[in-house]
Amino acid sequence: MFVTCSSRGITDPSILQYYGDVIRQAIEAGISGDSSPLAFNKLLDEQVAWLEAELDRESGAREEQANQVVKDGDSPQKSVRKESGYVPEAKSMPEKLADRRAGMDTLLKNECVTLKLITPGQAKKMTRRFLGKDPKVAEEEVVVELRNTLYSQIRQFIRSHEGGPWSSxxxxxxxxxxxxxxxxxxxxxxxxxxxxxxxxxxxxxxKGGLTGRFFGGRFWTKS
Structure with a gap:
C-alpha cells in the first residue's frame, strides 16, 4: 500500500493510514478462519488493484480541476473570488470515498430493511463489503442480490394468489x-x-381488506 501511494506522490500520513485501514478492514471482512493462503492472496491482490484504480481516478480528477482553473483564470468570477476572499474547500480522498458510499449505506440500512428486502444484519454486512471497493462496483453487486430477493418474493406472491395484479x-x-x-x-x-x-x-x-404476510413477513395496508 505504501509503495503504491508513494509512487504517485502521496505521502500524507493521514491518507496513508486511511487507505491502510480500508484495505485491512476489507480483507478482514472477506476472509474467515478457514480461508486458505491462496484466498488471502487473491483478496489482497484485489485490494491493491482497487487502490491503484482509486488513486488514478483521484489523480485524473485533480488534473481536470487544475486545467479548469487555468482555463478560467481570466474569467470575471476570478476577480469576484479574490475580492470576497472565499476559497472553496477541497475534499480529501477519504471524504470523497465516504460521500460516494453514504447514500447507499442509508438506503440499505433504512429503506431496504423497512421494505424487508434485507435484514438489519444483512445491511451491515453489505455496507462492510463497500470497504476497499469502488462504490459503483460494490453497488452493482448489491443490486443483483436485491433484485433476486425482490423477484423471489414476487414469484411467491404470484403463485399463492393466482397471479394477483400480474395474472397475465x-x-x-x-x-x-x-x-x-x-x-x-x-x-x-x-x-x-x-x-x-x-x-x-x-x-x-x-380480498375484502385481507391482511396477511408477504415480502419478508409483513403486510402494509394503505393509510
Whole structure:
C-alpha cells in the first residue's frame, strides 16, 4: 500500500493510514478462519488493484480541476473570488470515498430493511463489503442480490394468489423486465415501493381488506 501511494506522490500520513485501514478492514471482512493462503492472496491482490484504480481516478480528477482553473483564470468570477476572499474547500480522498458510499449505506440500512428486502444484519454486512471497493462496483453487486430477493418474493406472491395484479403472462414478463432494468439501490427501492402499492390495491379490491404476510413477513395496508 505504501509503495503504491508513494509512487504517485502521496505521502500524507493521514491518507496513508486511511487507505491502510480500508484495505485491512476489507480483507478482514472477506476472509474467515478457514480461508486458505491462496484466498488471502487473491483478496489482497484485489485490494491493491482497487487502490491503484482509486488513486488514478483521484489523480485524473485533480488534473481536470487544475486545467479548469487555468482555463478560467481570466474569467470575471476570478476577480469576484479574490475580492470576497472565499476559497472553496477541497475534499480529501477519504471524504470523497465516504460521500460516494453514504447514500447507499442509508438506503440499505433504512429503506431496504423497512421494505424487508434485507435484514438489519444483512445491511451491515453489505455496507462492510463497500470497504476497499469502488462504490459503483460494490453497488452493482448489491443490486443483483436485491433484485433476486425482490423477484423471489414476487414469484411467491404470484403463485399463492393466482397471479394477483400480474395474472397475465405479459404483466409478469413486464414485471421481470422492470426488475432486471434496475441498476442502482435507489431504483430497486423505488420499484419495490411501486410494487407494494399495486399489491396492496389488489388485495383491498379482491380480498375484502385481507391482511396477511408477504415480502419478508409483513403486510402494509394503505393509510
Amino acid at each position: 403472462h405479459s404483466a409478469q414478463s413486464d414485471l421481470r423486465m422492470d426488475i432486471a432494468a434496475t441498476k442502482s439501490v435507489r431504483a430497486v427501492v423505488t420499484l419495490t415501493q411501486h410494487i407494494f402499492n399495486e399489491r396492496d390495491d389488489w388485495l383491498q379490491e379482491n
